[in-house]
Amino acid sequence: MKLSKKTLDGNMDTLLLAVLSEGPSYGYQMVQDLNTKAPGVLKTGEGTIYPVLHRLEERELIQSSWRTGETGRQRRYYRITPKGKKALADNRLQWAALKKVMTTVLGESPVPESFQPNTRYGVTV
Amino acid sequence: MKNILDRYLDRVLLYANKPAAEAEAIRAELQDHLLQKIEDLGKDGMPREEAILEALRQHGSPKVVGYKLRGPFPWVDIRSQGTARGVIAIGPKAVGVFAFGGMAVGVFACGGLAAGLFSAGGLALGLLFVWGGFGIGGVVNAGFALGVVAAGGCAVGLLAAGGMAIGVWVPPFGAGPVTISYYTAKNVPPLLKSLAVLFKIEAFMDRYIAILIPVYVLAILGLSYLQVREAKRTRSEDDWLING
Numbered sequence: 001m002k003l004s005k006k007t008l009d010g011n012m013d014t015l016l017l018a019v020l021s022e023g024p025s026y027g028y029q030m031v032q033d034l035n036t037k038a039p040g041v042l043k044t045g046e047g048t049i050y051p052v053l054h055r056l057e058e059r060e061l062i063q064s065s066w067r068t069g070e071t072g073r074q075r076r077y078y079r080i081t082p083k084g085k086k087a088l089a090d091n092r093l094q095w096a097a098l099k100k101v102m103t104t105v106l107g108e109s110p111v112p113e114s115f116q117p118n119t120r121y122g123v124t125v
Numbered sequence: 126m127k128n129i130l131d132r133y134l135d136r137v138l139l140y141a142n143k144p145a146a147e148a149e150a151i152r153a154e155l156q157d158h159l160l161q162k163i164e165d166l167g168k169d170g171m172p173r174e175e176a177i178l179e180a181l182r183q184h185g186s187p188k189v190v191g192y193k194l195r196g197p198f199p200w201v202d203i204r205s206q207g208t209a210r211g212v213i214a215i216g217p218k219a220v221g222v223f224a225f226g227g228m229a230v231g232v233f234a235c236g237g238l239a240a241g242l243f244s245a246g247g248l249a250l251g252l253l254f255v256w257g258g259f260g261i262g263g264v265v266n267a268g269f270a271l272g273v274v275a276a277g278g279c280a281v282g283l284l285a286a287g288g289m290a291i292g293v294w295v296p297p298f299g300a301g302p303v304t305i306s307y308y309t310a311k312n313v314p315p316l317l318k319s320l321a322v323l324f325k326i327e328a329f330m331d332r333y334i335a336i337l338i339p340v341y342v343l344a345i346l347g348l349s350y351l352q353v354r355e356a357k358r359t360r361s362e363d364d365w366l367i368n369g
Contacts, residue, residue: 069157
């Protein structure tokens with residue numbers, strides 16, 4: 001069984017907003033955070049985080065600024081905006097409601113032992 | 126000579142097709158990510174050459190990253206591979222307001238398989254006007270036409286006209302050699318009779334077809350030209366990593 005690319009792509013916005021709700025961060029660090037919480041979630045597609053971040057910025061859910069990082073290189077930092085916090089809160093509610101509905105209908109089902117990493121993302125949640 | 130990192134970023138930006146200033150910002154951001162990754166892999170004991178390749182592998186295909194950077198629905202999206210999405214979308218598969226492609230879905234769709242409000246193509250499906258080899262929709266003019274108002278070589282519809290016309294009502298002036306009809310001219314309901322005006326006004330169908338033929342031909346030529354140009358653009362600078 002695999003967690004599909006479609007499922008992941010559709011929820012990457014929420015995952016990134018959640019990461020940024022813990023404090024300003026930059027792309028690479030966000031990937032590390034995601035990989036810590038959900039190992040391998042972006043295993044072979046780390047670069048695909050940037051289109052999502054740029055889209056979130058266009059929607060004014062996050063803001064970015066360039067600063068000199070620890071390495072001396074220019075680094076783009078992102079922070080969540082009030083609008084982003086509201087969107088994240090809404091998404092959390094949506095998830096909670098969806099989870100409740102799905103659990104009610106389908107019942108609790110543990111992730112099976114046979115769960116295999118997705119070939120693209122290597123998801124092992 | 127460019128190093129492997131620069132060549133990877135060149136390729137990403139080639140597919141992203143962004144204005145120069147924006148492209149530079151993207152390059153700087155991705156470069157920072159990759160360099161950090163290489164450093165971290167190095168700290169874990171991986172040889173630098175191997176770390177570079179691993180960082181690139183984990184960063185993803187330049188084509189995937191580049192295309193995603195184009196944004197969800199730009200004004201114009203032309204692709205030589207994959208699905209183009211935009212107000213004007215051109216590609217092997219296209220989704221847009223004006224969609225042109227092998228498979229096109231849009232308000233105005235034109236292609237081998239076209240679906241939309243107005244569609245033209247080999248197999249065309251449409252809610253309003255349809256023109257093509259095989260057409261299904263509202264007002265259809267096609268080799269095989271299936272629609273509310275259908276005209277063509279073989280027409281099946283509420284109102285049908287053609288070489289072989291099968292309909293609820295085949296108007297007398299549109300009947301071909303073979304006609305199968307439920308209503309006759311004497312007992313046809315007024316609504317159908319008034320719809321038949323579309324057939325009676327020859328100028329309507331003539332003009333409709335006269336507009337569609339050049340639009341279709343120009344669209345196919347334009348589509349082919351733009352796709353070839355895009356394919357050349359993405360291949361011209363560097364074949365390296367083209368499928369990586």
